[in-house]
Amino acid sequence: MSVTQIQMQEWKAICPKCSHIQYSEKDNNTFCGNCNAPAIMTYGKPSNGRWTSDEARRSWRQLQCSKGCGWDCNSVKCSKCGTTIKGDYFQGSTKWCFVATACFEDEDHPTVETLRYFRDTTLSASHLGRKFIAFYYVNGPKIANFVNRLPFLKQMIKPILNLMAKQIEKKKNPS
Ligand SMILES: [Zn+2]
Numbered sequence: 634m635s636v637t638q639i640q641m642q643e644w645k646a647i648c649p650k651c652s653h654i655q656y657s658e659k660d661n662n663t664f665c666g667n668c669n670a671p672a673i674m675t676y677g678k679p680s681n682g683r684w685t686s687d688e689a690r691r692s693w694r695q696l697q698c699s700k701g702c703g704w705d706c707n708s709v710k711c712s713k714c715g716t717t718i719k720g721d722y723f724q725g726s727t728k729w730c731f732v733a734t735a736c737f738e739d740e741d742h743p744t745v746e747t748l749r750y751f752r753d754t755t756l757s758a759s760h761l762g763r764k765f766i767a768f769y770y771v772n773g774p775k776i777a778n779f780v781n782r783l784p785f786l787k788q789m790i791k792p793i794l795n796l797m798a799k800q801i802e803k804k805k806n807p808s
């Protein structure tokens with residue numbers, strides 16, 4: 634099984650003891666231990682999209698220096714209770730899917746899942762893609778709020794998102 638490494642600038646870590654959630658944007662302990670650059674979360678994805686076990690999937694999560702100086706770390710300290718939070722409890726942000734989630738009213742809808750997959754693989758792998766993600770993190774919630782107030786917009790956006798998801802799925806399994 635070959636594994637592609639994915640880098641996420643936005644991530645969260647959930648303390649297993651007190652359930653406090655540390656976010657990359659606002660908490661400490663998210664800087665490179667070597668050069669103080671912001672830490673990014675990296676995690677692996679098997680090329681066929683499927684892990685053999687959940688444990689294998691989780692073991693691929695760690696923090697790395699965003700400048701690539703070689704520093705990496707698979708734990709952070711909970712800022713509330715001091716417990717060490719291991720990579721098992723790291724999660725990528727799902728913020729990207731605000732608009733899609735608002736339209737489908739379901740975070741686990743197949744189309745939302747596919748768009749998330751696209752963000753984590755294709756978008757986050759290019760410089761322009763990461764710029765877009767950064768833009769979307771700031772503006773996505775506003776757009777989602779707007780859509781929530783105008784239900785007819787949801788009906789218009791849904792087919793577009795479905796179409797996007799279809800194209801992504803096609804690229805994923807060319808046959
Ligand atoms: Zn560094």
Ligand SMILES: [Zn+2]
Pocket residue numbers: 648649650651652653711712713714715716
């Ligand atoms: Zn804690």
